[in-house]
Amino acid sequence: MPLSSVLRDQWIRAKYERREFTGESDHPQREYDSDILESILWKKGKDKKAFLKRTFQLSRKEFTLRYFVREDSKVPKAVIYMKDLNVAFQPEKIGHNHGLQIFYLQGEHTRNLFVYHESGKDATERGAIFIGTENHSYSVTGFSPGKRGPSRWNWGITMRTPVREFIFLCEHEQDQQEWLEALREVISRPMTRQDYATRYIKQRITEVPYRAEEITIPADVIPERVPTLIVDYSEAEQTDEQLFQEISKANVICIVYSVSDKRSIEKVTSYWIPLITVHTDKYNRVPLILVGNKSDLPGNCSMETSLAIMNQHRDIETCVECSAKNLKNISELFFYAQKAVLHPSGPLYCPKKKYMTSLCVQALTRIFKVSDLDNDGILNDDQLNSFQRTCFNSPLSPKALDDMKNVVRRNIRDAVLGDGLTLKGFLFLNMLFIQRGRHETTWTILRRFGYEDDLGLHRDYLLPELKVPPDATTELNHDAYLFLQGIFDKHDKDHDSALSPEELKDLFSVFPYIPWGPDVSNTVCTNDRGWITYQGYLSQWTLTAYLDVDGCLESLGYLGYSILFAQESQAAGITVTRDKKIDIKKRQTQRSVFLCNVFGDFQSGKSGFLQAFLGRNLRSQRKIPKEHRSDYAISTTYVYGQEKYLLLHKMFPGDCDLSDAYPACDIVCLLYDVGNPFSFKYCAKVYQQYLDSKTPCMIIATKSDLPVVRQLYSCTPMEFCRKHKMPPPQFFSCNTVTPRRQAIYTKLVTVAMYPYVSQAKWNNFCLCASVGAAVLAVLGFALHRVLVKPWCSSAGLLSGHRSL
Numbered sequence: 180m181p182l183s184s185v186l187r188d189q190w191i192r193a194k195y196e197r198r199e200f201t202g203e204s205d206h207p208q209r210e211y212d213s214d215i216l217e218s219i220l221w222k223k224g225k226d227k228k229a230f231l232k233r234t235f236q237l238s239r240k241e242f243t244l245r246y247f248v249r250e251d252s253k254v255p256k257a258v259i260y261m262k263d264l265n266v267a268f269q270p271e272k273i274g275h276n277h278g279l280q281i282f283y284l285q286g287e288h289t290r291n292l293f294v295y296h297e298s299g300k301d302a303t304e305r306g307a308i309f310i311g312t313e314n315h316s317y318s319v320t321g322f323s324p325g326k327r328g329p330s331r332w333n334w335g336i337t338m339r340t341p342v343r344e345f346i347f348l349c350e351h352e353q354d355q356q357e358w359l360e361a362l363r364e365v366i367s368r369p370m371t372r373q374d375y376a377t378r379y380i381k382q383r384i385t386e387v388p389y390r391a392e393e394i395t396i397p398a399d400v401i402p403e404r405v406p407t408l409i410v411d412y413s414e415a416e417q418t419d420e421q422l423f424q425e426i427s428k429a430n431v432i433c434i435v436y437s438v439s440d441k442r443s444i445e446k447v448t449s450y451w452i453p454l455i456t457v458h459t460d461k462y463n464r465v466p467l468i469l470v471g472n473k474s475d476l477p478g479n480c481s482m483e484t485s486l487a488i489m490n491q492h493r494d495i496e497t498c499v500e501c502s503a504k505n506l507k508n509i510s511e512l513f514f515y516a517q518k519a520v521l522h523p524s525g526p527l528y529c530p531k532k533k534y535m536t537s538l539c540v541q542a543l544t545r546i547f548k549v550s551d552l553d554n555d556g557i558l559n560d561d562q563l564n565s566f567q568r569t570c571f572n573s574p575l576s577p578k579a580l581d582d583m584k585n586v587v588r589r590n591i592r593d594a595v596l597g598d599g600l601t602l603k604g605f606l607f608l609n610m611l612f613i614q615r616g617r618h619e620t621t622w623t624i625l626r627r628f629g630y631e632d633d634l635g636l637h638r639d640y641l642l643p644e645l646k647v648p649p650d651a652t653t654e655l656n657h658d659a660y661l662f663l664q665g666i667f668d669k670h671d672k673d674h675d676s677a678l679s680p681e682e683l684k685d686l687f688s689v690f691p692y693i694p695w696g697p698d699v700s701n702t703v704c705t706n707d708r709g710w711i712t713y714q715g716y717l718s719q720w721t722l723t724a725y726l727d728v729d730g731c732l733e734s735l736g737y738l739g740y741s742i743l744f745a746q747e748s749q750a751a752g753i754t755v756t757r758d759k760k761i762d763i764k765k766r767q768t769q770r771s772v773f774l775c776n777v778f779g780d781f782q783s784g785k786s787g788f789l790q791a792f793l794g795r796n797l798r799s800q801r802k803i804p805k806e807h808r809s810d811y812a813i814s815t816t817y818v819y820g821q822e823k824y825l826l827l828h829k830m831f832p833g834d835c836d837l838s839d840a841y842p843a844c845d846i847v848c849l850l851y852d853v854g855n856p857f858s859f860k861y862c863a864k865v866y867q868q869y870l871d872s873k874t875p876c877m878i879i880a881t882k883s884d885l886p887v888v889r890q891l892y893s894c895t896p897m898e899f900c901r902k903h904k905m906p907p908p909q910f911f912s913c914n915t916v917t918p919r920r921q922a923i924y925t926k927l928v929t930v931a932m933y934p935y936v937s938q939a940k941w942n943n944f945c946l947c948a949s950v951g952a953a954v955l956a957v958l959g960f961a962l963h964r965v966l967v968k969p970w971c972s973s974a975g976l977l978s979g980h981r982s983l
């Protein structure tokens with residue numbers, strides 16, 4: 180557009196749109212004749228937060244922009260020559276509709292001023308094109324009417340830059356010629372140093388975007404099969420809020436500085452690292468990569484500087500120099516970034532100590548112990564091979580095995596013993612992997628054994644999902660018993676079929692805590708030294724699986740069940756039984772654990788009843804310290820030749836609503852002390868108030884060796900049983916000369932297994948189950964045959980009917 184047209188246009192707009200020069204508007208007319216245009220802009224302070232009022236002046240004469248801190252200041256804070264200056268509208272970044280970023284060159288550096296004006300003038304920038312010289316592949320040509328299709332404006336200009344072609348249309352041929360002339364003059368002029376700098380800034384606007392588009396490197400290009408999303412950040416285009424959000428989302432952050440700009444590396448420690456620290460979780464640090472860009476330029480920041488920074492900041496995973504211009508080390512940079520996320524060195528290695536972190540040593544020690552199947556402190560060739568298969572899906576060749584042992588042997592003493600690797604050797608080998616930058620090898624081992632990035636065991640590894648419906652129970656399956664038997668054998672070093680305190684401690688050395696307290700010795704069978712027997716050990720696992728399946732899964736995880744038995748998860752070792760109602764309907768059960776709740780008034784002999792099941796008489800019970808007492812007792816009995824677990828649970832009197840407070844059990848025992856006249860009343864109360872007719876119930880008369888006294892209740896225990904169609908009270912005493920297991924417990928399991936058998940036939944039924952167990956197992960005895968036999972008393976149960 181010729182100058183005359185511009186002036187005419189502006190004159191019409193001023194006079195008729197803005198009503199200037201008419202006396203109708205208070206528009207400051209002096210703007211047109213004054214040399215200086217002054218305005219108040221809000222400028223972002225150095226702290227990057229608050230906007231402060233500043234006076235800005237544009238001087239036509241000096242061709243400068245200057246600003247003042249105070250209105251009455253004489254000395255400007257900065258004077259910027261227009262030739263060095265550029266602006267971009269930044270409403271989003273500045274957070275104001277009329278936000279503007281002013282950037283200008285000062286020496287070698289670009290400075291930024293972030294400002295906004297309270298009332299904008301609706302101007303929007305559409306872009307800018309830098310015009311370089313012919314030598315730099317810039318050209319301009321005109322074209323005549325019709326060349327570019329029908330248009331109202333026929334005369335055109337094609338402006339070519341190295342990156343794209345721009346087409347402009349003019350109304351008249353004369354306009355076209357004037358523009359062509361002006362543009363050719365610029366293009367033919369050699370570029371000054373200043374022009375180069377300006378081009379850099381302008382290219383950032385038009386050619387190199389402020390911010391690269393988000394790029395996703397697809398999952399299938401790396402062995403770990405995870406996609407990589409690369410997100411760029413530009414201070415010029417994005418707000419601090421966006422930066423903070425991206426930081427908090429990132430798995431790895433590359434801090435880029437210029438090797439030719441010392442101040443940019445200083446900013447890494449003074450600005451970027453503190454900023455990232457504030458905006459990331461302190462318990463879950465994000466790995467950082469220090470990237471020295473522009474390695475094609477002569478640098479004044481040496482690699483030593485970045486290494487020193489790396490040594491000071493644990494989160495810096497690695498540093499790398501690259502050149503985005505000639506693409507040197509760019510793919511390496513992203514490889515390191517991926518590696519920093521997938522195989523971070525921070526949790527594994529402490530550069531200061533030049534040794535593995537204590538958490539890493541702990542984890543590898545556990546892995547060694549789990550893999551040392553015979554617990555001799557050495558991974559022999561077989562064990563090393565199965566370890567190798569577990570972690571890397573293939574065994575080592577004999578030569579590779581030998582080479583590996585030789586490397587370790589050469590470097591450290593006591594690392595190889597006989598033909599195997601000691602714990603010391605195993606730790607050394609891993610340290611070697613880490614020191615040689617092969618973190619992924621150690622991470623593969625750690626991850627295979629359930630560890631996650633913080634070197635804790637993964638929740639999914641320890642607590643896999645297991646659905647247990649309300650009327651189902653949880654038991655260990657055959658596989659899990661086999662595994663636990665193996666663990667027992669591995670730790671029973673003296674082969675006495677019991678675990679001494681040291682052996683037990685060693686067994687739990689792969690746990691972060693000892694899961695069994697001293698009460699366990701009074702929950703399961705022990706030998707005469709009080710050590711948990713093989714049977715007792717399996718019983719305790721059975722109890723854990725039944726009462727605390729999550730705890731059991733966790734323990735299986737620590738012991739390495741799913742890894743050593745090549746199972747998908749620890750849950751593979753657990754059987755969830757079917758709904759008990761189906762068992763009753765089908766008149767058969769596959770369960771092997773039955774729960775019996777034991778009620779009785781204070782001092783009625785409940786503990787005695789539990790302990791006697793573990794083969795302890797009154798005398799041995801009295802030796803149990805109070806703090807070691809247990810509310811549970813579990814052991815096995817045989818019913819029709821099948822081994823079943825009976826879990827006795829002592830209930831406390833005083834619990835107000837027993838039916839709500841305790842889970843459904845398979846059978847209930849109501850205990851009363853034959854020597855205490857007030858004892859039976861409690862049993863009658865529990866029976867009437869809390870028991871449903873569906874759960875089998877048995878009344879047990881304890882301390883039967885003591886003189887029997889009359890119970891102070893409306894009826895005798897015998898009459899009570901008859902009235903409620905229960906078998907008569909069963910006499911019991913734990914005050915025996917020698918400790919012995921009594922038949923009452925088999926009877927309880929039998930009744931628990933067949934709750935639908937009428938109570939009147941119990942004694943008959945139970946006698947056959949216990950006395951004939953072995954024979955019946957061989958003959959494959961059928962249940963219905965038992966039911967028709969006449970009632971007979973169980974030999975081991977009672978000393979006879981007493982007068983009740």
Ligand SMILES: Nc1ncnc2c1ncn2[C@@H]1O[C@H](COP(=O)(O)OP(=O)(O)OP(=O)(O)O)[C@@H](O)[C@H]1O
Pocket residue numbers: 779780781782783784785786787788797881882883884885912913914
């Ligand atoms: N056959 C017996 N002869 C004599 N005393 C016995 C006999 N059986 C148990 N006792 C004693 O009776 C007391 C109570 O027994 P026990 O601790 O088993 O009852 P409890 O119901 O578990 O008690 P609490 O309700 O207080 O927990 C104990 O002092 C025990 O030694």
